[in-house]
Amino acid sequence: MNLTWSHAVLYVRDQDKMLDFYTNVLGFEITDRGPIGENAPEILFLSQNPDEHHQIAMIATRADEDPPNSLNxxxxxxxxxxxxxxxxxxxxxxxxxxxxxxxxxxxxxxxxxxxxxxxxxxxxxxxxxxxxxxxxxxxxxxxxxxxxxxxxxxxxxxxxxxxxxxxxxxxxxx
Ligand SMILES: [Fe+2]
Missing domain, CATH: 3.30.720.110 (Signal recognition particle alu RNA binding heterodimer, srp9/1)
Structure with missing residues:
Protein backbone atom coordinates (compact mmCIF):
# COMPACT_ATOMS: atom_id res chain seq x y z
CA MET A 1 0.00 0.00 0.00
CA ASN A 2 1.17 3.54 -0.79
CA LEU A 3 -1.08 6.31 0.49
CA THR A 4 -0.60 9.82 -0.90
CA TRP A 5 -2.47 12.95 0.07
CA SER A 6 -5.73 13.48 -1.77
CA HIS A 7 -8.18 15.84 -0.06
CA ALA A 8 -9.82 17.22 3.04
CA VAL A 9 -13.53 17.78 3.56
CA LEU A 10 -14.57 20.62 5.83
CA TYR A 11 -17.84 21.42 7.53
CA VAL A 12 -18.30 25.17 6.99
CA ARG A 13 -20.58 27.82 8.43
CA ASP A 14 -20.50 30.48 5.67
CA GLN A 15 -20.11 28.72 2.34
CA ASP A 16 -20.04 31.93 0.25
CA LYS A 17 -17.25 33.47 2.31
CA MET A 18 -15.24 30.27 2.39
CA LEU A 19 -15.73 29.71 -1.33
CA ASP A 20 -14.57 33.25 -2.10
CA PHE A 21 -11.39 32.69 -0.07
CA TYR A 22 -10.53 29.29 -1.52
CA THR A 23 -11.22 30.36 -5.13
CA ASN A 24 -10.24 34.04 -5.32
CA VAL A 25 -7.41 34.05 -2.79
CA LEU A 26 -5.99 30.53 -3.05
CA GLY A 27 -6.86 29.83 -6.69
CA PHE A 28 -9.02 26.71 -6.42
CA GLU A 29 -11.74 26.01 -8.98
CA ILE A 30 -15.10 24.40 -8.40
CA THR A 31 -14.96 20.96 -10.04
CA ASP A 32 -18.38 19.69 -8.92
CA ARG A 33 -21.21 20.55 -6.60
CA GLY A 34 -24.49 19.04 -5.54
CA PRO A 35 -26.66 17.91 -2.64
CA ILE A 36 -25.35 14.97 -0.66
CA GLY A 37 -28.82 13.43 -0.57
CA GLU A 38 -32.49 14.26 -0.87
CA ASN A 39 -33.23 17.57 0.90
CA ALA A 40 -29.63 17.46 2.09
CA PRO A 41 -27.02 20.23 2.11
CA GLU A 42 -24.79 20.88 -0.86
CA ILE A 43 -21.20 19.74 -1.07
CA LEU A 44 -18.75 21.85 -3.08
CA PHE A 45 -15.66 20.22 -4.57
CA LEU A 46 -12.56 22.33 -5.21
CA SER A 47 -9.29 21.50 -6.94
CA GLN A 48 -6.36 23.11 -8.68
CA ASN A 49 -4.67 19.81 -9.50
CA PRO A 50 -5.84 18.39 -12.84
CA ASP A 51 -5.06 14.90 -11.55
CA GLU A 52 -7.28 15.30 -8.49
CA HIS A 53 -11.09 15.58 -8.67
CA HIS A 54 -11.09 17.53 -5.43
CA GLN A 55 -8.43 18.62 -2.96
CA ILE A 56 -10.86 20.39 -0.66
CA ALA A 57 -14.59 19.93 -0.30
CA MET A 58 -16.96 21.86 1.92
CA ILE A 59 -20.40 21.14 3.31
CA ALA A 60 -22.30 24.02 4.89
CA THR A 61 -23.59 22.29 7.96
CA ARG A 62 -21.19 23.53 10.60
CA ALA A 63 -23.17 24.97 13.50
CA ASP A 64 -20.71 25.44 16.36
CA GLU A 65 -19.01 28.79 16.85
CA ASP A 66 -15.79 27.56 18.42
CA PRO A 67 -12.52 27.30 16.52
CA PRO A 68 -12.12 23.95 14.82
CA ASN A 69 -10.35 21.47 17.02
CA SER A 70 -10.23 18.32 14.95
CA LEU A 71 -7.94 19.69 12.27
CA ASN A 72 -4.54 21.27 12.86
FE1 LIG B 1 2.53 20.94 7.73
Whole structure:
Protein backbone atom coordinates (compact mmCIF):
# COMPACT_ATOMS: atom_id res chain seq x y z
CA MET A 1 0.00 0.00 0.00
CA ASN A 2 1.17 3.54 -0.79
CA LEU A 3 -1.08 6.31 0.49
CA THR A 4 -0.60 9.82 -0.90
CA TRP A 5 -2.47 12.95 0.07
CA SER A 6 -5.73 13.48 -1.77
CA HIS A 7 -8.18 15.84 -0.06
CA ALA A 8 -9.82 17.22 3.04
CA VAL A 9 -13.53 17.78 3.56
CA LEU A 10 -14.57 20.62 5.83
CA TYR A 11 -17.84 21.42 7.53
CA VAL A 12 -18.30 25.17 6.99
CA ARG A 13 -20.58 27.82 8.43
CA ASP A 14 -20.50 30.48 5.67
CA GLN A 15 -20.11 28.72 2.34
CA ASP A 16 -20.04 31.93 0.25
CA LYS A 17 -17.25 33.47 2.31
CA MET A 18 -15.24 30.27 2.39
CA LEU A 19 -15.73 29.71 -1.33
CA ASP A 20 -14.57 33.25 -2.10
CA PHE A 21 -11.39 32.69 -0.07
CA TYR A 22 -10.53 29.29 -1.52
CA THR A 23 -11.22 30.36 -5.13
CA ASN A 24 -10.24 34.04 -5.32
CA VAL A 25 -7.41 34.05 -2.79
CA LEU A 26 -5.99 30.53 -3.05
CA GLY A 27 -6.86 29.83 -6.69
CA PHE A 28 -9.02 26.71 -6.42
CA GLU A 29 -11.74 26.01 -8.98
CA ILE A 30 -15.10 24.40 -8.40
CA THR A 31 -14.96 20.96 -10.04
CA ASP A 32 -18.38 19.69 -8.92
CA ARG A 33 -21.21 20.55 -6.60
CA GLY A 34 -24.49 19.04 -5.54
CA PRO A 35 -26.66 17.91 -2.64
CA ILE A 36 -25.35 14.97 -0.66
CA GLY A 37 -28.82 13.43 -0.57
CA GLU A 38 -32.49 14.26 -0.87
CA ASN A 39 -33.23 17.57 0.90
CA ALA A 40 -29.63 17.46 2.09
CA PRO A 41 -27.02 20.23 2.11
CA GLU A 42 -24.79 20.88 -0.86
CA ILE A 43 -21.20 19.74 -1.07
CA LEU A 44 -18.75 21.85 -3.08
CA PHE A 45 -15.66 20.22 -4.57
CA LEU A 46 -12.56 22.33 -5.21
CA SER A 47 -9.29 21.50 -6.94
CA GLN A 48 -6.36 23.11 -8.68
CA ASN A 49 -4.67 19.81 -9.50
CA PRO A 50 -5.84 18.39 -12.84
CA ASP A 51 -5.06 14.90 -11.55
CA GLU A 52 -7.28 15.30 -8.49
CA HIS A 53 -11.09 15.58 -8.67
CA HIS A 54 -11.09 17.53 -5.43
CA GLN A 55 -8.43 18.62 -2.96
CA ILE A 56 -10.86 20.39 -0.66
CA ALA A 57 -14.59 19.93 -0.30
CA MET A 58 -16.96 21.86 1.92
CA ILE A 59 -20.40 21.14 3.31
CA ALA A 60 -22.30 24.02 4.89
CA THR A 61 -23.59 22.29 7.96
CA ARG A 62 -21.19 23.53 10.60
CA ALA A 63 -23.17 24.97 13.50
CA ASP A 64 -20.71 25.44 16.36
CA GLU A 65 -19.01 28.79 16.85
CA ASP A 66 -15.79 27.56 18.42
CA PRO A 67 -12.52 27.30 16.52
CA PRO A 68 -12.12 23.95 14.82
CA ASN A 69 -10.35 21.47 17.02
CA SER A 70 -10.23 18.32 14.95
CA LEU A 71 -7.94 19.69 12.27
CA ASN A 72 -4.54 21.27 12.86
CA UNK A 73 -3.89 22.25 9.27
CA UNK A 74 -4.05 21.12 5.69
CA UNK A 75 -0.92 21.69 3.60
CA UNK A 76 -0.33 22.43 -0.05
CA UNK A 77 2.97 22.32 -1.93
CA UNK A 78 3.80 24.97 -4.54
CA UNK A 79 6.53 24.65 -7.14
CA UNK A 80 7.88 28.22 -6.94
CA UNK A 81 9.44 30.12 -4.04
CA UNK A 82 7.91 33.35 -5.36
CA UNK A 83 4.41 31.86 -4.97
CA UNK A 84 4.91 31.67 -1.21
CA UNK A 85 5.94 35.33 -1.00
CA UNK A 86 3.13 36.49 -3.29
CA UNK A 87 0.53 34.58 -1.30
CA UNK A 88 1.90 36.01 1.95
CA UNK A 89 1.40 39.54 0.58
CA UNK A 90 -2.11 38.73 -0.59
CA UNK A 91 -3.11 37.22 2.76
CA UNK A 92 -1.60 40.05 4.78
CA UNK A 93 -4.03 42.45 3.14
CA UNK A 94 -7.10 40.48 4.28
CA UNK A 95 -9.02 41.21 7.48
CA UNK A 96 -9.27 38.26 9.83
CA UNK A 97 -6.45 36.28 8.25
CA UNK A 98 -3.25 35.81 10.25
CA UNK A 99 -0.23 34.66 8.34
CA UNK A 100 3.26 33.81 9.50
CA UNK A 101 6.37 32.36 7.86
CA UNK A 102 7.87 29.18 9.32
CA UNK A 103 10.61 27.00 7.89
CA UNK A 104 11.00 23.32 8.75
CA UNK A 105 14.39 23.21 7.06
CA UNK A 106 12.94 20.95 4.37
CA UNK A 107 10.37 23.64 3.53
CA UNK A 108 9.91 27.38 3.43
CA UNK A 109 6.31 27.60 4.59
CA UNK A 110 3.67 30.08 5.51
CA UNK A 111 0.91 29.17 7.94
CA UNK A 112 -2.41 30.97 7.99
CA UNK A 113 -6.07 30.53 8.76
CA UNK A 114 -9.02 30.49 6.41
CA UNK A 115 -12.07 32.68 7.20
CA UNK A 116 -13.44 30.04 9.59
CA UNK A 117 -10.19 29.44 11.44
CA UNK A 118 -8.98 26.24 9.79
CA UNK A 119 -5.19 26.07 9.65
CA UNK A 120 -3.48 25.99 6.25
CA UNK A 121 0.17 25.62 5.28
CA UNK A 122 1.50 26.48 1.83
CA UNK A 123 5.12 25.51 1.30
CA UNK A 124 7.96 25.35 -1.17
CA UNK A 125 10.41 22.48 -0.83
CA UNK A 126 14.01 23.39 -0.08
CA UNK A 127 16.67 21.16 -1.72
CA UNK A 128 17.28 19.49 1.65
CA UNK A 129 15.87 17.04 4.12
CA UNK A 130 16.30 17.38 7.86
CA UNK A 131 14.69 15.39 10.69
CA UNK A 132 11.33 16.64 11.96
CA UNK A 133 9.63 18.12 13.87
CA UNK A 134 11.28 21.50 14.00
CA UNK A 135 10.61 25.00 12.75
CA UNK A 136 12.01 28.51 12.77
CA UNK A 137 10.37 31.74 11.64
CA UNK A 138 11.98 33.08 8.47
CA UNK A 139 12.11 36.57 7.02
CA UNK A 140 9.59 36.71 4.18
CA UNK A 141 11.40 39.68 2.61
CA UNK A 142 14.37 37.48 1.67
CA UNK A 143 14.78 36.47 -1.97
CA UNK A 144 15.20 32.83 -2.91
CA UNK A 145 19.01 32.81 -2.72
CA UNK A 146 18.98 34.56 0.66
CA UNK A 147 16.32 32.22 1.99
CA UNK A 148 18.26 29.13 0.91
CA UNK A 149 21.45 30.51 2.48
CA UNK A 150 19.45 31.16 5.67
CA UNK A 151 18.16 27.57 5.69
CA UNK A 152 21.71 26.26 5.34
CA UNK A 153 22.89 28.50 8.17
CA UNK A 154 20.02 27.54 10.46
CA UNK A 155 19.62 23.82 9.77
CA UNK A 156 22.83 22.82 7.99
CA UNK A 157 24.73 21.86 11.17
CA UNK A 158 22.30 19.11 12.02
CA UNK A 159 23.45 15.53 11.50
CA UNK A 160 20.30 14.65 9.56
CA UNK A 161 20.65 17.56 7.10
CA UNK A 162 21.19 16.14 3.60
CA UNK A 163 20.11 16.61 -0.03
CA UNK A 164 16.43 15.71 -0.38
CA UNK A 165 17.24 13.30 -3.25
CA UNK A 166 19.39 11.25 -0.87
CA UNK A 167 16.64 11.04 1.71
CA UNK A 168 13.88 10.17 -0.75
CA UNK A 169 16.08 7.64 -2.56
CA UNK A 170 16.39 5.80 0.77
CA UNK A 171 12.62 6.03 1.32
CA UNK A 172 12.04 4.46 -2.10
CA UNK A 173 14.39 1.60 -1.23
CA UNK A 174 12.74 0.92 2.13
FE1 LIG B 1 2.53 20.94 7.73
Missing amino acids: HVAFRTGAFEDVKALYEKLQALDGINVGPLSHGNTLSIYFNDPEGNGIEVFWDTPWHVAQPQGKPWDITMDQAQALAWVQENFGEETTFEPREAYYARRHQA
